[in-house]
Amino acid sequence: DVKVTQSSRYLVKRTGEKVFLECVQDMDHENMFWYRQDPGLGLRLIYFSYDVKMKEKGDIPEGYSVSREKKERFSLILESASTNQTSMYLCASSLPPGTGELFFGEGSRLTVL
Amino acid sequence: QKEVEQDPGPLSVPEGAIVSLNCTYSNSAFQYFMWYRQYSRKGPELLMYTYSSGNKEDGRFTAQVDKSSKYISLFIRDSQPSDSATYLCAIMNTGFQKLVFGTGTRLLVSP
Numbered sequence: 001d002v003k004v005t006q007s008s009r010y011l012v013k014r015t016g017e018k019v020f021l022e023c024v025q026d027m028d029h030e031n032m033f034w035y036r037q038d039p040g041l042g043l044r045l046i047y048f049s050y051d052v053k054m055k056e057k058g059d060i061p062e063g064y065s066v067s068r069e070k071k072e073r074f075s076l077i078l079e080s081a082s083t084n085q086t087s088m089y090l091c092a093s094s095l096p097p098g099t100g101e102l103f104f105g106e107g108s109r110l111t112v113l
Numbered sequence: 114q115k116e117v118e119q120d121p122g123p124l125s126v127p128e129g130a131i132v133s134l135n136c137t138y139s140n141s142a143f144q145y146f147m148w149y150r151q152y153s154r155k156g157p158e159l160l161m162y163t164y165s166s167g168n169k170e171d172g173r174f175t176a177q178v179d180k181s182s183k184y185i186s187l188f189i190r191d192s193q194p195s196d197s198a199t200y201l202c203a204i205m206n207t208g209f210q211k212l213v214f215g216t217g218t219r220l221l222v223s224p
Contacts, residue, residue: 004156035214040121042216043157043201058211090156100147100205100212104156 003027006091006105013112019078021108023091031094032074033102034058034066036087043090049074050096081112114139119202119215128224132189136202136215139183143213145205146178148187151217152198160200161187192222 007022025032033048035058045058047066055066063085067075074093078085088109092102119136126132134148145164149157161176163169163185169176177186185202202215 040216042119043214045211048211092156100145100162100203101159102157102212104158106154106156 004091004093004103004105006089006108008108009106010109011111013081013110015082015112017078017081017112019081019110019112021076021078021089021091021110023074023076023105024072025074025091025093025103026072027093027095027103028071029093029103030071030096032068033092033094034064034074034076035090035092036060037090037107038087046076078110081110083112086110086112116140116213117202117204117215120218121216123219123221125221125223126192128192128194128222130192130222132187132192132196132220132222134187134189134200134202134218134220136185136204137183138185138204138213140204141180141183142206143204146176146185147203147205147212148174148176149201149203149214150198151201157201189220192220194222194224196220197222 004025034046035043049068065077090107091105094102117138148161150160151157163176166180173190175188199217199219201217203212
């Protein structure tokens with residue numbers, strides 16, 4: 001069965017802390033994505049990656065960075081967390097060239113105090 | 114103007130009702146149209162996928178695309194309480210993997 005696993009379901013961090021959100025997929029997918037989901041704004045793409053060590057900015061990359069050292073793992077990094085980064089973060093993966101089918105993890109709810 | 118517009122709801126219906134969920138989009142270049150379903154505290158999962166205009170049926174679900182009006186719809190027949198979820202439309206350019214999502218419509222089906 002297809003599986004995208006996000007390491008933490010709930011996190012509470014303080015302003016200025018460095019935050020790591022980890023995502024692992026077991027489907028050998030080339031493409032991986034990080035979205036954030038906010039009420040009234042829907043899903044917004046932060047970063048995506050088509051291959052190992054490759055990354056592309058999405059629509060809202062400011063304040064975030066990513067790392068993809070291995071095909072199965074895609075990490076989202078908040079260098080200095082701020083309160084406006086309180087959100088639900090969703091990781092997803094897919095095969096190229098793309099049918100639009102993304103496989104999502106269950107999400108990581110981050111609260112920045 | 115947002116690329117995809119979707120009424121956030123909530124939409125409340127009694128069990129057995131026919132449900133209509135809709136999205137409009139602005140860019141005529143989009144060719145692929147999807148509906149995702151998201152249960153509370155879960156990630157979205159693909160429900161229906163269509164390419165270009167027309168209808169696609171899968172059990173109680175029908176996805177409809179009208180490219181001339183830039184309008185996509187999801188119909189649910191004989192709705193069940195288990196259909197209570199948020200439904201997100203998504204669209205994609207040809208050959209490009211990036212999806213654009215609507216904000217989602219929350220559906221509540223009461224027994």
